[in-house]
Amino acid sequence: MSGVQSIERAFAILRCLAGGPGGVTELAERVDLPKSTTSRLLSTLEGLGVVDQVEAGGRYSIGQGMVEIAAAALPGRHLVAAARPHLVELMQTTGEAAGLSVADGDDVHYLDQVDSESQIQVHDWTGERLPCHATSSGLVLLAYSPQAVIAKYLARPLVSFTSRTITDPARLAERLELVRHDGYAWILEEFQDGANSVAAPVRNRVGDVIAAVHAHGPAFRFPGDRSPVDVAALVQQAAQRTQAAHDAV
């Protein structure tokens, strides 16, 4: 790599620490640097608060400074609280499960789900990661990602989950264009036979998409007789209210 050497070295150390705390000698061996160099880099990182030395002369670990910086890219936690009442409302107006998710690498990560009161429910995905191209939230999060992220996603193999899953990159790119145009994404049995879902974006103050709200249910009754556009509007409303609640913090 031909960037700034000190920064590359510092992040090599940080990536080692992401796997668990370590001492100077151990880290020096893992990043293949002299102990003096490693110690100096760690000392700088500690001064910045992005690593902590567990005790004087001891092991180092990832510090709060890292978390504070990364929080900008990973809004997740406060969103759960902000979203919850609006997910409950969405569940009540659609009669189906409602959920919240964020982008997480190439996947969509489900943060929360409010289950419907129906006897027949869909799976609770909270805490799980799913691929973007086969889920409504994933399509929303991917559609509003930077072009470089989209290009990288389209370049990887697109796994088929049902006979309806889109696995052609060109068709997926068209689909993402449609999502940006409509402001929501419907998927019909593309991830699971018998399950449909619709998602809409949650934005931050500057307009970047930071999460997605979705509703999902069994294909035989969701959207059922209702207009898909009307159901999508309910999800968009829940997303906008989540955004307003999140902004108010």
Place this chain on the structure above:
Amino acid sequence: MSGVQSIERAFAILRCLAGGPGGVTELAERVDLPKSTTSRLLSTLEGLGVVDQVEAGGRYSIGQGMVEIAAAALPGRHLVAAARPHLVELMQTTGEAAGLSVADGDDVHYLDQVDSESQIQVHDWTGERLPCHATSSGLVLLAYSPQAVIAKYLARPLVSFTSRTITDPARLAERLELVRHDGYAWILEEFQDGANSVAAPVRNRVGDVIAAVHAHGPAFRFPGDRSPVDVAALVQQAAQRTQAAHDAV
């Protein structure tokens, strides 16, 4: 600051980006560096994946690489899913609200809460931050923090919330020693009049404390006639089961 200049500059840029995306010229002004220097630093950070350029020749933002590194220090999200059934069980066995929280800077951050079925409930703290020294979870998280973190916390003013809040650093240090010894922390009306709580640590595979599980309820009935040690044991059990579920991912 007298550390490695390039690393300090890189993190100055990252901290600016934590406030929202920005272009080279804007960031250069904010960190008071020439554009060429700023561009070179950003290029290196982009190569490492810790920033993304939103589009070629455009604005930069915090990238997934940052999130991956910071995730080591902030286990939070998967914990909510892992903890939930054990919080439900804890609520049922104690009859009081149960919750999950993590350290967040000098505060304790409440990730989730399961409310009791009682007509008289305590406040739902989900999504909120509270000071460590006045909450049972905060005492647990602080007790198992690095010594430097504890020293820094003890050095700051300790705000009083009730007449029972500990505000003397020496007494707080003793209290933390007791928490480490017992393996749990009780607080009795130290944060709010009329509210008690007890917390226990959740650890990761290498034994570091990553979260706390707690139960809390009105002082007139919690712990009530029950032995505080027995109630604490229930919380410890929920914490251990949360840990096992989290490890299984």
Place this chain on the structure above:
DNA sequence: GATACTGTTCCGCTTGGCGGAACAGTATCG
């Protein structure tokens, strides 16, 4: 007490990183 480890500090050396200047691309204005 000797040995073997750890992390830290020192310091001469060299090359990595610096920043000003120039460049290429794009948008706006008259």
Place this chain on the structure above:
DNA sequence: CGATACTGTTCCGCCAAGCGGAACAGTATC
């Protein structure tokens, strides 16, 4: 449409920031 004003990128001579080996201080083990 040309001039102007911005943006981000690249180049390159210079120098001081960062390097790494050696020495040091502290601690644990035998």
